[in-house]
Amino acid sequence: MPEWARLLITIGISALLALIAVEVVHRAVRRLTHSGRMYRPGQLFGVLLAVQISLSLSRTPGDWRGPALHATGVALIAAGAWLLVAFFNTLADVALARVPTDVTDNRHARRVHTQIALVRRVAAAVLGVLAVGAMLMTFPSVRAIGTTVLASAGVIGAVAALAAQSLLGNVIAGVQIAFSDALRLADVVVVEKQWGRVEEITLTYVVVHLWDDRRLILPTSYFLKTPFENWTRTQSELLGTVDVDVDWTVSVEEMRHELRAMLEGNDLWDGRVSVLQVTEAVHTLVRVRALVSAPDAGKLWDLRCLVREHLVDWVRRQGAMPQVRMRKTETGTGPAAAERSDHHTDARVFGDSPDGTQRDQAFSGPKGT
Template sequence: MENVLRPLIVFGGSVLLTLAIGWATDRLLRTADERSPDSPLWELLRRGRIPYQLVLCSALLRGSYDHAKLLEQHRVGLGRTLTLVLIGSAAWLAIRIAAAIVETSYSRYARAHRDAARVRRVRTQVELIMRVVSAIVIVVAIASMLLTFPAMRAAGASLLASAGILGIVAGVAAQSTLSNMFAGLQIAFGDMVRIGDTVVVDGEWGTVEEITLTFLTVRTWDERRITMPVSYFTSKPFENWSRGTPQMTGTVFWYLDHSAPIEAMREKLRDILRECPAWDGRACNLVVTDTTANTMEVRALVTAKDADDIWTVRITVRERMITWLSTEHPYALPRVNTSEAVLPPYRVPSPDHSSLRKAYEFPRTGRG
């Protein structure tokens, strides 16, 4: 009877004590969150209550298991299982706590600074740092789990002895992966590209959506995702429209007839921009930049606060100017000049070219 009651008491007591401590901790975190609604730290810490309770329960069972002398025939297996659960839940809890601290620091920084470019840079660094911390914690947890097995501890000496050779082989085999990881750190702290930046890569215009230690995702204007290694941005040139300041300057081109009213177009451009909310008012200009035998190239220069607004300004100016020209000045649109073909002058061929004479003779009308 004792062999049945003792395990039930130990297991039930550990579970009840875990639930009680977890409930009390959750109440304290909820109270702290209500008293400081501006800080997301306490709410983020509450998300780690499951790994927290796993740590408590596995620690209580591991400690009581040794003293209660339960199930002696399965002592080694149960003890090792509880140890593995304790290590895994502790790593899970450590990642949740680190994520809560990092996210809280970022939100405080974002509220204190209004510079969008600086906030995006910090966001990129925070996410990459969190990924590095998570990777380190997971590697340490897996190594600790493996060391709980005696066979792995015995093999540790031989593994350490061959660590140099294995390191060289692994470095050669994972050369591209390591280069991507270092490139990811270089992007994070070198401020080359940030999450939310507008970039042009391989002729594709889009916004940086995600940056990891190995790859980067760009969301294009038509909602496609382009995934490429981060080493691309450290080895090849690319356009970053959000570098430094998000302000943009755009151009609009028309190909018009030489009689187009340039001064009237300048006045119309100002009227269009005044009615366009996306225009930031910094600059506007309209000039003739080139000419051909049939048309001339007219360029309008406009400005906006970011890449999205400059696109709106350009299409608005292009559409409204074409509509105005077709209605008010249709002669300004490109035209193809045509005229009747002129026949070559009549010439009597020499006598020895009788075959060509017929080609130059006009048909007789019968009037002699």
């Protein structure tokens, strides 16, 4: 049998054994972690490792062995990096599975999810850079220019720092956000006068899922330089107000009891706050403000709308809608009217009294002069 045929058979058998070993390990890992992220990269790494070992132990002559071993080694480095990334992702999945977010108070869980997501991206980026560097170092020409590259590293670093200043700032801001607990995944925030929920946090940008299904994408540095509202920073419970303008004839106490009765039969209310107060009473209107509470922002919005609709309907049924009143005064033509008319006929600046005449002469001189 020719040497090349023996080599192919050896490679085939070793690759098959590697796939069997990977399958066994995969089933064990799948049972422990319930994750299959490492299966495909494990197969590729096992086959390449088997090929590399077979070529190294083979005594088949030829000039092709060197390039084949080098190509297999480069592919093995790439597959190893992929396997390590999958390994870290598997660990992240196990950690995330232990901290579910579908609970009432999920603040701690959202913080852990945010940190793990960013650490996973950083680890993947670092492993990718190291793998590319390791593959390049397998080429003799790259190793030969290494000294020159290191000598000019200072200049290159300065230029790169200036060129990537914004990018590095966003990366540092992303890491700071992850570990400062100022912003987490699924937090309800108000940014740029828009209400939404944090959907994704990366090293360079944050995606906010707005209430109307739009996505607002902001750089991570935005949240360190610009004030924003975080409605779930410490807890998800919120307070909301509803303002209604009514007539002066409204019974505030009855309106207060009506609000309480409406809230007690509603699942959106968390039972903490039910307040109704008159905040303004000027001119022709009385402004009444209802203060209610809900377990989260979404339920608070629905609750405020229901309270507004219910109070509007109650005000309409009570006939307490805002009204503008006008009073008509009749002047008349009788003696009393004539007397009032004579009383107001003097339209001079100082009047016709002795004191007025004296002041008039002081400004205009005696009459007839």
